[in-house]
């Protein structure tokens with residue numbers, strides 16, 4: 014059992030303003046990325062890619078990257094938003110593919126029709142694939158613009174691909190598909206979601222830290238923080254899937270339909286809610302333990318569990 018803990022000790026950060034301002038910068042960076050994609054991709058693939066990238070998501074991954082960058086002493090260079098946008102390209106591809114008929118078969122995402130319902134399955138699958146190498150190239154370009162040396166750039170691209178790859182998001186998705194219709198215990202669920210959801214969120218923080226030239230101790234702290242908020246994010250996702258409606262979520266709740274094991278089916282709503290808060294609290298302790306004084310990251314940890322979509 015997890016001991017009772019207080020809600021996160023939230024520092025004085027205007028979370029609403031932080032999210033609004035950072036999202037605006039991220040949207041501009043995503044526009045820049047899509048413009049560049051337009052030079053590279055035929056229109057048949059550009060259209061579904063643009064739709065997926067530019068539809069209004071929470072932009073949590075790029076925001077975590079930018080905020081971690083600042084928390085570790087990074088400056089005000091706007092190229093850090095391009096680095097965050099590279100991570101969002103991976104996230105966009107994962108949502109395009111996740112919604113395909115051969116996976117979750119979803120027709121609504123971010124309050125809009127999913128790309129395959131508008132542009133067809135084949136074009137959406139191909140456009141999603143095109144975003145994978147594009148993300149690495151865009152990350153490299155952003156690292157160069159930030160003045161990162163070759164060693165740092167290599168680590169940034171490695172983190173991005175590690176978070177996205179078989180040991181991270183792709184591997185977690187494979188476990189998720191295999192787990193449909195099965196009862197997964199808490200260790201199995203934590204492993205699956207640590208990979209599927211947590212790995213890219215963690216990579217976002219680490220990439221921001223690396224770009225800022227953070228110490229190895231700070232990178233380790235960001236990693237622990239990321240693992241904690243990654244699981245907290247997923248527990249909250251399961252709670253929202255069980256309690257919210259499509260009009261608020263921007264997508265149809267699907268866990269029940271797909272017969273998935275979730276944190277709500279495992280713990281019940283009340284315990285899952287408490288667990289999400291505990292995970293976020295432990296994550297902030299890990300951050301403080303690593304000597305990272307970052308009120309904005311702590312505010313984002315509370316956003317991860319208090320969000321309504």
Ligand code: GRG
Pocket residue numbers: 069070071072073104106107108110111123182183184186187209210247250322
């Ligand atoms: C080949 C097995 C295999 C997989 C391909 C499709 C895929 C790779 C991975 C999908 C993994 C996936 C769907 C991860 C998403 C996890 C998640 C919590 C998504 C929702 O993120 P939010 O809430 O979304 O941040 P917004 O819309 O706000 O950006």
